[in-house]
Amino acid sequence: MTGVAQPTPEQVRAAAEALKSAVDRHLAAVERRQGESDPAVFAAYDELASLAEAYDELLYDVYDEVTPFEVPDRSEAEEYLGPDNPDAVTVLIRRDYLVKDSLTLLDHARRADAESGEPGELGGEGIETTSAALAVLFDVYDPDEIAQRAEEIGLETGDSTLWVTAIEQAEPGEWLDAPFDEVDPQSVIYRFETSTAYEDDIEAMEQDLR
Incomplete structure (x- = not known):
């Protein structure tokens, strides 16, 4: 015997309840986020990671079971x-x-080329391939506009x-x-x-x- 007290089912249950509360606090911090580097979100993340690890260890010690979650270690990043x-x-x-809809892509490229005021060498009707259509669209629209209109085109x-x-x-x-x-x-x-x-x-x- 090692003399070290083994965890109890009650401790596993308590760890589970603590983890549930940490999930709620993390979500609340995310919902109130102030910018990408909000320290409250980082603190809630660290607490959630710590409690998840503690629960996982207790669950394994008492029931020989594990959770499907893996929290990345920031120290290794x-x-x-x-x-x-x-x-x-x-x-x-x-x-x-x-490329979800090549026909829509071709149609938008032809119209965009015609409406640009500076139609390309192919001319609207000369755009017959996806590659040509993409070249025209990225020539007429900037990348941010492409991102905003992706589904539409x-x-x-x-x-x-x-x-x-x-x-x-x-x-x-x-x-x-x-x-x-x-x-x-x-x-x-x-x-x-x-x-x-x-x-x-x-x-x-x-x-x-x-």
């Missing part, structure tokens, strides 16, 4: 190692789209990410041949992602709670 006061920054954006929005990272000053035209070859994740000052995977996780959780 790559830290920002760039300068505190960078002389230059770059903004890197990736947005994925699924026949695209389905996928995952996206935006990074703001510190860089060394570059000469004009220096990096244009290979703009994404030297991205240093450890110099990222800010990043923001959207993903349908998050929406799927939320929907699954909502189904479980019903």
Whole structure:
């Protein structure tokens, strides 16, 4: 015998109740979020992570069972190692789209080309491929407008990410041949992602709670 008291079912139940309350507090903090770096959200996240880990350990010790949740360890995440006061920054954006309706895409490209006042070499009726249609649409509309009108023009929005990272000053035209070859994740000052995977996780959780 080790002399160490084993956890009890009552402790597991208490840990479960504490975790439920932490979920409510985390949701309330998110709903009241003040900006992307709200310390209240971070504090609620850390509390939720800690209580989830405690519940998981007790559940395993008493019932030899585990939860399906895994909380990422922030200490293992790559830290920002760039300068505190960078002389230059770059903004890197990736947005994925699924071509949902190629006919709608072609139609919008032809109309956008005709209405632009500077129709392309192909002319509206000469746009016959998805690639040509996309080239016209991205020539007429800026990327943010494409994102806003994606469904309307026949695209389905996928995952996206935006990074703001510190860089060394570059000469004009220096990096244009290979703009994404030297991205240093450890110099990222800010990043923001959207993903349908998050929406799927939320929907699954909502189904479980019903």
